Amino acid sequence: MIDISIRKRLHIAEGIDVLSVDAHIREKEFVVVSGKSGAGKTSLLRIIAGLMKPEKGTITVNREVWLDTENKINLPVQKREIGFVFQEGALFPNMTVLENLEYAAGKQHDHSFLIRLLQMAGMDSFASRRPETLSGGQRQRVSIIRALARKPALLLLDEPFAAIDAEMRNHLRLELQQFHQECELTTILVTHDMGDIFSLAQRVMVIDKGKISREGSPEEIFGDIKTDRRVPLRGEVLKIQRTGVVYIAEILTGQHILKLVVGEDEQAAMPPGSEVLICPGAFDPVITVLT
């Protein structure tokens, strides 16, 4: 059980913003923190890990106080029992895959546990390889099991699949789900990827301008998305052009650009760059703007 209540001034592109988060996370829960880039979601993760210190706040994990600025308690990052997965993996290039795990597990480690982790990730035949010889997906696999080598109760991941192609991303999501269950982890994943949210989250917290703006199951949060027999497509608005009385939106989904007719109110809500969900129908595709 994790209780977080923190205030931290953030220097963002538009000036200074205050990250102000009060959250409660249950044991063994899988929470996804979502939001636009620069909203403060990575900062929140780093504050929980102890890599960043807020001006004010408390963090309590399983009744152990990690941070209490009033009482000047700030457990150093080394003492917090966490696994942290970085966006680019941050595997140590001077060590092989197995050496990375051994370094993480410490001197008196259980070798068979490391081997099991390697097997679970399907990386046992790569144990003596150096990170630079692995593909992006393999590196991120190792990075996840390295974070688990110390048997932490809390796993924190900072956009771990951002630099990985779609097919591999699906594999990794499944594996992460499996680790979450088998290792009985409490997991907090930061992402802005809808795929991550829908396939992994038990609960989503959407952070906007430093505050939790919405919170709930993925369906509740993005609930206005029709979950009927139509298959939703995710896409990004490239541009909107006015043609006579209607607007034509060009939306990139996967490798395809769809040209769809949208109304005046609709087009105003989705400036180029916004992420949308399209539920194609024979006559009127439903376009929902995601945030």
Place this chain on the structure above:
Amino acid sequence: MIFDYQPLWLSLQLAIITTIFLLIIGIPLSSLLAFRSFRFKSVAEAVISLPLVLPPTVLGFYLLIAFSPNNFVGEFLQNHFDIRLVFSFPGLVAGSVIYSLPFMIHPLQAGLQGVPKEYKEASYTLGKGRVKTLFKVILPNIKPSILTGIVLTFAHTIGEFGVVLMIGGNIPGKTKVASIAVYDEVESLNYHAAHIYSIILLLVSFFILLLAYSWNKRFFKAGLPS
């Protein structure tokens, strides 16, 4: 004529000892400069870089005055540690360490700054402290910079002249290093001996650099300034 190898031997000793000292001082000092920010950091960086631009004689002159038993530093060392730095080999080492400081610090600092911040943070999240992180993660990933620092310091110390002459004088067997021996022999019109010293210094310097460049190319794919 009997050729005196003593100055060459002395140069070699001086270079090895200076390099070892600078490696020991250089790692914590460059970590400080690379990872921490503190007041007067620019001043510290400027002082460390001074030997790059200062005439060696100026540095040597001030060190000579500072190390003299008539002055505070010299007197303190003499009274408390029984060390006399002027016109002695330990004085040469002290002078060389100061004079070659930027040649060790700069490559190390650049290397350390080039290590992704995530490596350090990842090591911390895995429960490892600063010192362990430095020796197990950071330093092994800047081997080219360490090698560069060692090579430049070594070669620079071998080639040193002004500082050594000012602090050490020209005492055979004690402070007369190879570079000074060349000057000495030329002055007494003994060109044959000067040739021998010079060609040995030239070849040693060339091969050290050659070795370093080819090593770096083969093992690290990066490193020395080119």
